Amino acid sequence: MAQRATRKTADKTPDIRAVAALAKVSIATVSRTINGAPVVSDKLSKRVWQAIKQLNYFPNTHARSLVSGRSRILGIIVENITNPFFPELIQSFEEIAVAHGYETLVSSSNSNPANLATTIRRMIERKVEGVAMLTFGEEEPVLNQLVIHEIPIVLAEFRFDDPNVSTILLDYKTGIHAAVAHLAQLGHSKIAFLAGPHDIHSAVTRENDFRTAMEAVNLPIRKDWIIECDHTLKGGVAGFEKLQALADRPTAILCSNDMTAIGVQRAAYLKGMRVPQDLSVIGLDDIDFAEFTLPPLTTIRLSRSDLAHAAFEALRQQAEESASPKKQREFLVSTSLVLRSSTAPPPAKA
Amino acid sequence: MAQRATRKTADKTPDIRAVAALAKVSIATVSRTINGAPVVSDKLSKRVWQAIKQLNYFPNTHARSLVSGRSRILGIIVENITNPFFPELIQSFEEIAVAHGYETLVSSSNSNPANLATTIRRMIERKVEGVAMLTFGEEEPVLNQLVIHEIPIVLAEFRFDDPNVSTILLDYKTGIHAAVAHLAQLGHSKIAFLAGPHDIHSAVTRENDFRTAMEAVNLPIRKDWIIECDHTLKGGVAGFEKLQALADRPTAILCSNDMTAIGVQRAAYLKGMRVPQDLSVIGLDDIDFAEFTLPPLTTIRLSRSDLAHAAFEALRQQAEESASPKKQREFLVSTSLVLRSSTAPPPAKA
DNA sequence: GTGAAAGCGCTAACAA
DNA sequence: TTGTTAGCGCTTTCAC
Secondary structure: OHHHOOOOOOOOOOOHHHHHHHHOOOHHHHHHHHOOOOOOOHHHHHHHHHHHHHHOOOOOHHHHHHHHOOOOEEEEEEOOOOOOHHHHHHHHHHHHHHHOOOEEEEEEOOOOHHHHHHHHHHHHHOOOOEEEEEOOOOOHHHHHHHHHOOOOEEEEOOOOOOOOEEEEEEEHHHHHHHHHHHHHHHOOOOEEEEEOOOOOHHHHHHHHHHHHHHHHOOOOOOHHHEEEOOOOHHHHHHHHHHHHOOOOOOOEEEEOOHHHHHHHHHHHHHOOOOOOOOOEEEEEEOOHHHHHOOOOOEEEEEOHHHHHHHHHHHHHHHHHOOOOOOOOOEEEEEEEEEOOOOOOOOOOOO | OHHHOOOOOOOOOOOHHHHHHHHOOOHHHHHHHHOOOOOOOHHHHHHHHHHHHHHOOOOOHHHHHHHHOOOOEEEEEEOOOOOOHHHHHHHHHHHHHHHOOOEEEEEEOOOOHHHHHHHHHHHHHOOOOEEEEEOOOOOHHHHHHHHHOOOOEEEEOOOOOOOOEEEEEEEHHHHHHHHHHHHHHHOOOOEEEEEOOOOOHHHHHHHHHHHHHHHHOOOOOOHHHEEEOOOOHHHHHHHHHHHHOOOOOOOEEEEOOHHHHHHHHHHHHHOOOOOOOOOEEEEEEOOHHHHHOOOOOEEEEEOHHHHHHHHHHHHHHHHHOOOOOOOOOEEEEEEEEEOOOOOOOOOOOO
């Protein structure tokens, strides 16, 4: 009761008025000072900062967002935070966002559409200024809500015709062609491909690029050597076993991602096969872990940092240009082959 | 211009007034309906929900937070999102939080104090209702700001005397004693320990538990067999190499975490040593990856889900009891040994 | 059970 | 350059 007697003596967290009172200025001046408006005199500005420090004042972002209409929050949705590729990506994205004064809301879809819908709802309620959907193909069903709310979106490998939607194109082709050429040069002609799930755009693109790469070096594409896996360790194990069950087996396996490749390495080891002497393996992503597999994995590098930069940049441009006519943009992120120790010439014919 | 002529016809995102108008009720009734206040009649409630749906209305959380003083945001700060233990932990925590209607702000300290301070500032500005600091020992310098703002905190393995600070105690002892006993039973007497950084509480606790476990089975503790690493793959490699440089070498290595153990496995492989025939290795955490190492890693399981539950529960209790006298709480999360294939009897004497 | 009205803490006109 | 003031969209007394 006593505490509520007067505003000024209450020991609640200080607000902009408290700062203004202590600095003997108006609240507008405090607001201008905090937001770096160029008109405040040095004298007052100094008094204000001093008062802020003295009171240990923190501006209330909710009030700020409410009146300004800008939340300074960005959303990022990934497929599966448990695949090491994504934490590394999130980390990059957050660093960039924080450096630009944005907060990040992270969420993973886990390939669950209901989950995704809830996430979108949460993000809309929090008034995010943009969403990076790095789910590589699961986004279509929910895109609509975001588009209706005119929230800028950036997608990977999927074009959507709306002025608020930008796209990041991933040039897998360069890396995959280099990988296949590398294998061919080592003398491999029997090359298998462990694909990702066909409902993921990036998986389909990767598989297509594998096909054209094989054609480019005049190597046969065998249907039973292209197997759909699920981008997980277990998927790699399963894919390897299917290949082993075949009468005619490949001498090299290119995998749609690193996790699959690591699964293959493990499965091969358990079967008593040596990588790379008995079997060459190449991954895709170059997650931090790839360097530490046994043997260290040769892989196609897809830079998380490049991807994160592109995603942030796409969103920032759209959000901060809200006045001018919005337009879609396209960004390109490239890939490259990283040579380590999981490839070698094929074993001599038995 | 034309668009701004009147509020009612403007095509901006609908607000509570628009819903009230369409449902022909007051905004208070809309608010009550949304928040499930028990007084609204079925008839009006139905009209309101119908209007909400028709307008595709989403309540503005910033306005909500501003007036209610509750943001329904929780913060979680981890040491390093790149260690697979943490994404799994974050995932669990977020799921629980979302299920209870909370949003989560994620951040990793990356062992950078300046970073941590910024993070805390961001979280205070966003008015988080609680922070889970799962940094295992880097939290002290910034605890103060949070405490001043009376924000509920939950810490791992560190007690702090303040009514807003709860603690999760981790019972490493059970798991570590089981691991050492398992090794002793296999016939090992030369057991090394690759510790974590000494400025991390959990690392110190784990090391101490290793010592008491060794005493419990009457095995000698050798100083040069206890090496401080850094909980990373590289650290494990380095630790292994230091051990190999010794004249008298251990036959088994217990590691302070899984990443270290995986580093050891890799380094041993490169040296031509076989795990477990030549060297037994045990990890701690049981990250998802542990099951897929070569060979599958025997490790001490620390449940991410249990930890996440404890952390959320601690925060929720503190946040939702704000009226009644707050009190510190303690939670306990236990560990257990998971037997896989990286341990075996020591090699016969040469 | 329902509505009217007073703010929550801040930004952005507009005045001075 | 600085101050005054009108809301941002919502929750919550307080009347009815």
